[in-house]
Amino acid sequence: xxxxxxxxxxxxxxxxxxxxxxxIDFADGGFYALLGPSGxxxxxxxxxxxxxxxxxxxxxxxxxxxxxRVPIExxxxxxxxxxxxxxxxxxxxxxxxxGLSVRGEPKAVIAAEVQRALDLVQLGKLGSRRPHQLSGGxxxxxxxxxxIVTKPRVLLLDEPLGALDKALRVDMxxxxxxxxxxxxxxTIFVTHDQEEALTxxxxxxxxxxxxxxxxxxxxxxxDRPKSEFAATFLGDANxxxxxxxxxxxxxxxxTAIAAGAGAKLAAGAKASCAVRPERIRIATDTGTPNxxxxxxxxxxxSKRIFAGNNSTYFVERAGQTLKVIVQNTGAERLAEGQDVxxxxxxxxxxxxxxx
Amino acid sequence: xxxQVAIGSRSGLRSALPLLLPAYLWLTVAIxxxxxxxxxxxxxxxLPLSGKAxxxxxxxxxxxLSQGLYPTLLLASLRLGLEVxxxxxxxxxxxxxxxxxxxxxxxxxxxxxxxxxxxWSNGLVRIFSWAMVLREGGILDTALNAVLPIKINIDxxxxxxxxxxxxxxxxxxxxxxTCYLTLQxxxxxxIEAGRSLGASRLQVLxxxxxxxxxxxxxxxxxxxxxxxVGSFMEPRILGGRTGTFYGTVIEDQFVAVFNWPxxxxxxxxLLAVVLVILAVASPILRRAA
Numbered sequence: 019x020x021x022x023x024x025x026x027x028x029x030x031x032x033x034x035x036x037x038x039x040x041x042i043d044f045a046d047g048g049f050y051a052l053l054g055p056s057g058x059x060x061x062x063x064x065x066x067x068x069x070x071x072x073x074x075x076x077x078x079x080x081x082x083x084x085x086x087r088v089p090i091e092x093x094x095x096x097x098x099x100x101x102x103x104x105x106x107x108x109x110x111x112x113x114x115x116x117g118l119s120v121r122g123e124p125k126a127v128i129a130a131e132v133q134r135a136l137d138l139v140q141l142g143k144l145g146s147r148r149p150h151q152l153s154g155g156x157x158x159x160x161x162x163x164x165x166i167v168t169k170p171r172v173l174l175l176d177e178p179l180g181a182l183d184k185a186l187r188v189d190m191x192x193x194x195x196x197x198x199x200x201x202x203x204x205t206i207f208v209t210h211d212q213e214e215a216l217t218x219x220x221x222x223x224x225x226x227x228x229x230x231x232x233x234x235x236x237x238x239x240x241d242r243p244k245s246e247f248a249a250t251f252l253g254d255a256n257x258x259x260x261x262x263x264x265x266x267x268x269x270x271x272x273t274a275i276a277a278g279a280g281a282k283l284a285a286g287a288k289a290s291c292a293v294r295p296e297r298i299r300i301a302t303d304t305g306t307p308n309x310x311x312x313x314x315x316x317x318x319x320s321k322r323i324f325a326g327n328n329s330t331y332f333v334e335r336a337g338q339t340l341k342v343i344v345q346n347t348g349a350e351r352l353a354e355g356q357d358v359x360x361x362x363x364x365x366x367x368x369x370x371x372x373x
Numbered sequence: 374x375x376x377q378v379a380i381g382s383r384s385g386l387r388s389a390l391p392l393l394l395p396a397y398l399w400l401t402v403a404i405x406x407x408x409x410x411x412x413x414x415x416x417x418x419x420l421p422l423s424g425k426a427x428x429x430x431x432x433x434x435x436x437x438l439s440q441g442l443y444p445t446l447l448l449a450s451l452r453l454g455l456e457v458x459x460x461x462x463x464x465x466x467x468x469x470x471x472x473x474x475x476x477x478x479x480x481x482x483x484x485x486x487x488x489x490x491x492x493w494s495n496g497l498v499r500i501f502s503w504a505m506v507l508r509e510g511g512i513l514d515t516a517l518n519a520v521l522p523i524k525i526n527i528d529x530x531x532x533x534x535x536x537x538x539x540x541x542x543x544x545x546x547x548x549x550x551t552c553y554l555t556l557q558x559x560x561x562x563x564i565e566a567g568r569s570l571g572a573s574r575l576q577v578l579x580x581x582x583x584x585x586x587x588x589x590x591x592x593x594x595x596x597x598x599x600x601x602v603g604s605f606m607e608p609r610i611l612g613g614r615t616g617t618f619y620g621t622v623i624e625d626q627f628v629a630v631f632n633w634p635x636x637x638x639x640x641x642x643l644l645a646v647v648l649v650i651l652a653v654a655s656p657i658l659r660r661a662a
Contacts, residue, residue: 068565068569069568069569070565070568070569089568090565090568090569091568091569091570091571091572091573092571094571095569096569096570097565097566097569099562099565099566100562101560101562103560103562103563103565103566104566105563105566105567105581105585106585107581107584107585116567116570116572116580117570117571117572120567120570120571120572120573120576120580121571164566164570165569165570168570168571
């Protein structure tokens, strides 16, 4: 096992900068998600770490050893591909055995290790099957067993759950997390699914246009996004834009919004405030009195979407549509067209420098 | 349920008939009828066309066994087929790999065109241009002597290597095309997966790429081996006196000696031997794949 350090990594394909000065420290034994829209460079970064492609600039170290010029087969990594990439000409057991057998391990050792890996992914009895006889979830498990049986220093996963349906994906998320904890391997996981990144990883790095936008534990990124992009890409957010007042912003119509979190900005600078939809309370005019310091806005419900355990209200206010998510607690639901008051605390409001 | 399936498939056949008919009609007329005539001829003492009296006989077939020359020539032709097929693999497979896995876009199209270019030129012209290259004082001889400091004599004309060179040149595109098709179907991530598991390029080639492209190799080998065993044009022109093979003997019977019955019998013996070889080889090759 080993941590991975990526420093000042850059890679261009022609005029396109796929990676632009990216530095990330992947902690030993951690589960790290690289999150970003397609074309953000997350897969390019993973392929650099794997060794399928070499950087133009920068350094990659696995366990403290520089590897940016080391060929793939010498890097001792385990990789799970989006399409699983199982060898169709081999049985499940031979697929898993491949890494050990090219290394020239004795047959008895290989057989025992393969069985152990297949048991770990709960496919102990399917060793003699061919890949095409397996379901998507089973293939996924074989790919995982094949990647970890060689005891790699790092496990790299390229959107491994992308091809599975929703229910199976949730099962596999739990399973993958269990296996990762059990063997304690440093894991780097590429995904464009924010929910997957939030539920599985101890740290998330958000990439955009080849640059690292923000990185940290999921809670920190969700609660303290440092940019509008981070706020809206990981989860949902209402964004207000205006001029900084030092501890909040003033909107164009003069309304002040107080922010208790986020950047410290000089008064007068362009700035934004982000508020999560579930942090806003919605009520009719005659409702509770304002708490001291609370942000208060008036608006009108334009639409309500009922989703069982919660409802999303779309509230029109000064040409902006705000989103409010209310848990289904049995309280009276608000009708479309209703005038409402939105209230939320400054602590739920993150001040973001305009960018 | 079963009845429905049967009705379904019968109506499927009926609607497919107009599509199948032209091809099968053509095959019947162009291959089956002449071939039947040849089978008929191979059991005759004389060609009926010349007006001579004729009767049925097995002599044409027993001639193959009674004269040691024919089996010897057949063995030489089989060896020629094997060698040409092997050289086609050696030359064609790497080219197919580069075409399928390394080159992209324009450069792939250009190289591909070069591979199929021989198909667009006349076979006889191709062989005679090889004669220009291979003979003493020819293009190869002159070029090598212009470069090398020592004087050497290259005269490959009318030799076994010349026949091999000519045949490999004629047939290597088949190997490139069939291997290209199977190699292209191999997902690049399989190769990456192999490398990520610690396999060198050579190990990936041996354990993943070659087994997965085996169907293309087998198809290419069958497409090359069968016609090469019966070939006569390249051996005759490039081999000269050394170029006597089973195919040239058959050609002689038809063109020079006018012993069509013997030529036909020798042809069917060749067909039978080739079919037996393919039948024996195919399960072995399938298991290897």
